[in-house]
Amino acid sequence: MPGxxxxxxxxxxxxxxxxxxxxxxxRGIGDISPATVARVRDSAARLRYRPNAVARSLALRASxxxxxxxxxxxxxxxPALVKAVQLxxxxxxxxxxxxxxxxxxxxxxxxxxxxxxxxxxxxxAMGLSITPDEIRRRRGAGMKIVALDRAAAxxxxxxxxxxxxxxxxxxxxxxxxxxxRAIAHIAGPSGLSVATERWDGYRDxxxxxxxxxGAIAHxxxxxxxxxxxxxxxxxxxxxxxxxFCANDLMALGAISALRSAGLEVPAQISVVGFDDIELGRYAxxxxxxxxxxxxxxxxxxxxxxxGLLRGDEAREPERLAVELVVRESTAPPPRPVxxxxxxxxxxxxxxxxxxxxxxxxDF
Amino acid sequence: MPGxxxxxxxxxxxxxxxxxxxxxxxRGIGDISPATVARVRDSAARLRYRPNAVARSLALRASxxxxxxxxxxxxxxxPALVKAVQLxxxxxxxxxxxxxxxxxxxxxxxxxxxxxxxxxxxxxAMGLSITPDEIRRRRGAGMKIVALDRAAAxxxxxxxxxxxxxxxxxxxxxxxxxxxRAIAHIAGPSGLSVATERWDGYRDxxxxxxxxxGAIAHxxxxxxxxxxxxxxxxxxxxxxxxxFCANDLMALGAISALRSAGLEVPAQISVVGFDDIELGRYAxxxxxxxxxxxxxxxxxxxxxxxGLLRGDEAREPERLAVELVVRESTAPPPRPVxxxxxxxxxxxxxxxxxxxxxxxxDF
DNA sequence: TTGTACGCGTTATCAG
DNA sequence: CTGATAACGCGTACAA
Numbered sequence: 102m103p104g105x106x107x108x109x110x111x112x113x114x115x116x117x118x119x120x121x122x123x124x125x126x127x128r129g130i131g132d133i134s135p136a137t138v139a140r141v142r143d144s145a146a147r148l149r150y151r152p153n154a155v156a157r158s159l160a161l162r163a164s165x166x167x168x169x170x171x172x173x174x175x176x177x178x179x180p181a182l183v184k185a186v187q188l189x190x191x192x193x194x195x196x197x198x199x200x201x202x203x204x205x206x207x208x209x210x211x212x213x214x215x216x217x218x219x220x221x222x223x224x225x226a227m228g229l230s231i232t233p234d235e236i237r238r239r240r241g242a243g244m245k246i247v248a249l250d251r252a253a254a255x256x257x258x259x260x261x262x263x264x265x266x267x268x269x270x271x272x273x274x275x276x277x278x279x280x281x282r283a284i285a286h287i288a289g290p291s292g293l294s295v296a297t298e299r300w301d302g303y304r305d306x307x308x309x310x311x312x313x314x315g316a317i318a319h320x321x322x323x324x325x326x327x328x329x330x331x332x333x334x335x336x337x338x339x340x341x342x343x344x345f346c347a348n349d350l351m352a353l354g355a356i357s358a359l360r361s362a363g364l365e366v367p368a369q370i371s372v373v374g375f376d377d378i379e380l381g382r383y384a385x386x387x388x389x390x391x392x393x394x395x396x397x398x399x400x401x402x403x404x405x406x407x408g409l410l411r412g413d414e415a416r417e418p419e420r421l422a423v424e425l426v427v428r429e430s431t432a433p434p435p436r437p438v439x440x441x442x443x444x445x446x447x448x449x450x451x452x453x454x455x456x457x458x459x460x461x462x463d464f
Numbered sequence: 465m466p467g468x469x470x471x472x473x474x475x476x477x478x479x480x481x482x483x484x485x486x487x488x489x490x491r492g493i494g495d496i497s498p499a500t501v502a503r504v505r506d507s508a509a510r511l512r513y514r515p516n517a518v519a520r521s522l523a524l525r526a527s528x529x530x531x532x533x534x535x536x537x538x539x540x541x542x543p544a545l546v547k548a549v550q551l552x553x554x555x556x557x558x559x560x561x562x563x564x565x566x567x568x569x570x571x572x573x574x575x576x577x578x579x580x581x582x583x584x585x586x587x588x589a590m591g592l593s594i595t596p597d598e599i600r601r602r603r604g605a606g607m608k609i610v611a612l613d614r615a616a617a618x619x620x621x622x623x624x625x626x627x628x629x630x631x632x633x634x635x636x637x638x639x640x641x642x643x644x645r646a647i648a649h650i651a652g653p654s655g656l657s658v659a660t661e662r663w664d665g666y667r668d669x670x671x672x673x674x675x676x677x678g679a680i681a682h683x684x685x686x687x688x689x690x691x692x693x694x695x696x697x698x699x700x701x702x703x704x705x706x707x708f709c710a711n712d713l714m715a716l717g718a719i720s721a722l723r724s725a726g727l728e729v730p731a732q733i734s735v736v737g738f739d740d741i742e743l744g745r746y747a748x749x750x751x752x753x754x755x756x757x758x759x760x761x762x763x764x765x766x767x768x769x770x771g772l773l774r775g776d777e778a779r780e781p782e783r784l785a786v787e788l789v790v791r792e793s794t795a796p797p798p799r800p801v802x803x804x805x806x807x808x809x810x811x812x813x814x815x816x817x818x819x820x821x822x823x824x825x826d827f
Numbered sequence: 828t829t830g831t832a833c834g835c836g837t838t839a840t841c842a843g
Numbered sequence: 844c845t846g847a848t849a850a851c852g853c854g855t856a857c858a859a
Contacts, residue, residue: 119846215559242469383691483830484832488829520854
């Protein structure tokens, strides 16, 4: 038999102890003589003993895995966050199971059912599309849920998020500071709070500057949608010298569209993204963006979840600071004269080449 | 109690039947009167019964989940493949658990242990860094492993791959056909078969054309490494008018480096990638590349794995055809005169704007 | 057609 | 310090 697996009973027989003593020795729990502990550990190693997590879960009605639901594995921002979450989870001795839901509510519900039936009660969710009632029902059934990056609707679960609205303000303020007045916005899906918050930040600053909000187009956070949205803005005929995009992927798509339309970035049009995905660093021009504090988001979320699993009280929603990263996709607007020949580096303001991370507060 | 869960015992009590009858009724197995089946199903729904997958796994020593090990969640090629695998797995009623290993052998081993202890015996692995012996040991212990995209070392497991070598030939042939003679190559990690196979394909065609292989630089399939490799090629002083990059991400990084060095793509330097990630479509210029048949790869791999789990015999390694996708990053080489002012579209050969998928065979 | 009894591997409780 | 014993929830021979 290939699948022959060794259990604590085998170890008990091998050591002449009882299964329960073996169990305790293995876990270093209770009062056991160091000698027997050594004996047990020894034969465990010799017999290639592997604890059966299923049996353990069955007995404990709990598991030491966490689940991580992600709405779109294809958006590079999420993989980066996944890595950070895994790292922090490992720090707690927890393994992370990834559930890619594509934002489909049915898939989410199905995964949550599966997780529950696998005794996995800890879930980090990067956006849940199921209803608040549904979420509350799960929580009532003992599931611990922490929303990461995207809040759970209706405050139905603890959440850890970056301050998207402040990010929207920072991005807009940066463009205003460069001298732009006609600033368009490519917004994310209207149903997502992160999208509306970034948009709100944009409107905040435009309002403060006493400028009417510029042209708006909508995308779904994919590169393709950013491309289409930019084309739409161009075709609309509305004047703009800069675009604030609700995420980096759409910004990249927008830049692609602008160039294919013969517009230079940043000489004629400046573009700001949001997230600070790695791709943006190597894009041409390198993307000016708002950086989300990945490691910190992951750390706070995982620690919060582990706390909840240990019985801690639920805490207030967390908001983490973001920061502006200035690269090459933004510059002062061209002189009012239409057409080509925009002034490059007309002032010392436009940073070129390197990176310039602005202070993370004051917004 | 919130976590109060209803079991088949509850259903048995509610229906006045025995637990085993309930179990059979629920699964529609054995000879049960339709009436009792209905009764059981009915109260199952009423009591919100959820089967306990852990208990089931413990009893069956098996689970209905598959695991998918991926070496780098940050490489956009993998998420795309993940989606395809999930889709196909769902078709078999299987759920997919993702394990992001970062290519770290220890992480792989740990995940495999965990999977085994979770009674998950089906694993699709996109590249395994553990030793062939280690793999064989797992298989001996009842684990079914199918290598996807990257073969398992030493033929230690079934594998489903694209024909990387043919892809390398196609890419090189495309550049030769455009008139390039000085073709550099940015290779992947030397330890990976996919990397060496693509390189082999390149050498095949260069050899057939009677040309000495050009400059070679190495990367690790990340965008940053492609950037660095391209700079290295430039600094080496060796002449080249085209680069075949072992994957799209490095190609994107290389293009970024070339541009920052003042070289136009494709006017002065042509670049070909490999994979056909979505990003390449929106890049500027849009990337000419070798497309891997994602859906087909996923379908064959998952079907193979499900077959193995059902007891089928192991099959021969599969090789799936790739195809050339011509976009905007390739063009005829500039006239021999050094420096700027390369001839754009000097012949009708260079496709611009749209896409042009070449036949997938004859290589 | 249905019920009984036991096993899956582990942990917790209680007794020694 | 250690050992019995009883769950945990489900599947399955075997019996009725």
